[in-house]
Amino acid sequence: MTGSDPISDAIIAGSTSGELGDSINASKRAKRDRFSAFEAPNPPDQCSNSSTELSGPVCHSCGQTADTFHRPIWDLLVDILDGLFGLEGRLWRTIPPLMLRPGHITQNYLSGVRARYVMPFRLYLTVSVVFFLLIFAFDGFGGDEVSGTVPTPEAPVAAANLETLDERLAEAGIPESEREALARTAQAGVAQVLSQSTMTPEQRAQQRREDRDSMKQEFRQMLLPEVYGEASDPTLNGAGDDGVNINVTGLDELPLEVREAMVQRIDRIIDSGGATLVASMQRWAPTMMFFLLPLYALMLALTHFYKRGYFFYDHLVVSLHFHAFMLLLITGLSLITYVIPAAASYAVLFGLVWSNWYLYRLHRTVYSHGRFSSLLRVILLDFVYAIFLSFALLGLFIVGVMTT
Template sequence: MTTTELIETETATDVVNPAISESKKESKSCENCHQELNGPFCASCGQSSDSTLKYFWLVIMHLLDDIFSFDSRASRTIWPLITRPAFLTNEYFAGRRVHYVPPLRLYLFISIVFFITLKFFIASDDANSIDINGNQEVVTQVKAHIKQLKTKQNSLQESSLESTQTLDEITRLNEELAKFSNYFADLNREYTSGQNKQLIKITREMVELEFDKADEGLSSKKQERFESLIEKRLKLISGGIISEELTIANNEDGSLSFEFLSKEQNKKLNEFTEELKEKGEKAFNSDTGPLMEQVIGKLPQLMFILLPLFAVLLKVMFIFSKRLYMEHLTVALHSHSFIFITVLLFEMLDLLEDYLAETSPTIASFSGVVAGGLLVWIPIYLFLMQKRVYKQGKFFTFVKFSIIGILYILMIGVTAIVAMVWGIMGT
């Protein structure tokens, strides 16, 4: 066949089947080894044919999809995670995985959302705790007491009796009114600066002691505490700063040392504790918001250490279950994902209850009941999860569940201390 005939044959083929012609035009070569590509990956070196140079929003969408699996699997995963203990874990062990978000991706998604929103909830609680939770009742009591004092004062002033006893009582009422009016003003200060926070807390405790004193008198210990609060309050009002001293020591001279450490190591330890005390006093005696942000920022990193340790604990406690370590790690990932999302829902309902407390008390009350139910559901869920995954009797599961719970609380406590120290050193 001549060259002319070959060209005519290819042209005829292109006319008959334009798809073949188009594929020829679009055929690409590997950018790494320059071999012809016949699919999404190079048959020679294995490099993907998909370019990494894309529009930024496409890169973000791919990243979100890889990490969070934002598809129909999410809707099939979240509901069983909350309502069906061990369902997702057993499905994963049985090999039915394609319909659900993988455990690690699920944990990453929920933990990121949880720790981001936790900062918001803590900031909200910190700003409103005095006004809404602890302070409101005291403010109401002070208002009622001021009203009662004014009623007595007006009654005595309108009286025609002008005895020494009456005048003394009016003087006492005036002093009491002035004192409680000052309390009321302090309790209603704007809860923003660290100094105002300290003053409000001191005033609240003083008012509680004032009412105890009026009802049944104060014990010597309470009286001593009351006098100490008076000094602190006067110092704050006059513009002074109250410094709560931190103590980190196990020796009478105020130093910290351990026998298993060398003299040089103990010296470095004391240098570290001195720096920690200095930064801690500064953080706790001012606005604690930045410190809490630092602490919360450290928790996700520490949780990545705690998760494998929790899986080791499960491995030890259920050593005769013949399950692999990765299976215990899957239980840990699903357990923590459930705890995070449940606590997140609790915080949202608690916030809704506070928001609707005055406008819609019925809905607020219902939100409070549901929020309380969620907290009760956490230990029940985790117990059922361990029972259904490891398939042991109720008694043995309960014993192991209790031991695991106690040890895990200790682990959480150590994690919180590490996060606090890390946060203080970072402020």
């Protein structure tokens, strides 16, 4: 292409081979010429941008489509949807092999077979949007404050179980002294259940408010002992035998302004029953997943540093396809669990087995590893990635608290 470079070629290729290009190729409806106040500077058989003679729906010189878009907006939307979701669209040529043939489209894409598939980054963005929309839509934050309902305590059942508790503990071989302590704890729990069963809705609401206030006070004492005094829990903030205040959490070393801001945010979280924290974590979850993509690609690169011919771009494509597969798998299994709650354990087991088998086949297909080598890499990647994911979730929780 005259006057172009590899970067611009890639951008043009991506734009002209996107859903819009699919819609132009897939749509068989005749498009009537309509009068427009904005006339093209060139004849209809020439590209309006580069004046190049057209030989198809896309200019081979600059990549601009030949469509004037001077049609009703609903006609344009139908064209785009036809290209995206039609049987001839690339989405349906990408999703089935992505889910059922591990490494197939990745191997094809890296080998140069690309036009028939959705671009990896665009595929991941589409799948992630669907994933987070569905997961957040069906994952309402439970609790009495949100649902407006109060669970009914099972007082008769608890009392009946208490009568046979000592017999079951004796059958389990627990000494009598320990059985007495466990019985006292169980009796206290049953007494609380019985008291809650006789509460009116107003009394239960008052009890929840008191519990929230107590929880907020504990956090205030822990974060701001100089303002609210010592915490009731000596393991957090307490006084030693010599009267010196002890803070084993180390939070008192933070600046006062930071601790005051934390108290305000924790108060909002407790008042909302945790809903504000969940909402904040939901906002940041896509960003966390986005940063995990190059991290996983880097892990793949480090495990293949000795092999020539593999570039970071190749590992990034593998990471994009694998994460898109995982998001689709979790979405599907979550929907099944939502419809059939009894299948939750089977769904988790299937997800673990299929995802690891997928990763194993991915190494076999894309990187041409042997069976033993692929198995070792799956175990190593699972272990290391689980550590990174744990830190990422912890960071997501911290960011969620600080941005509520």
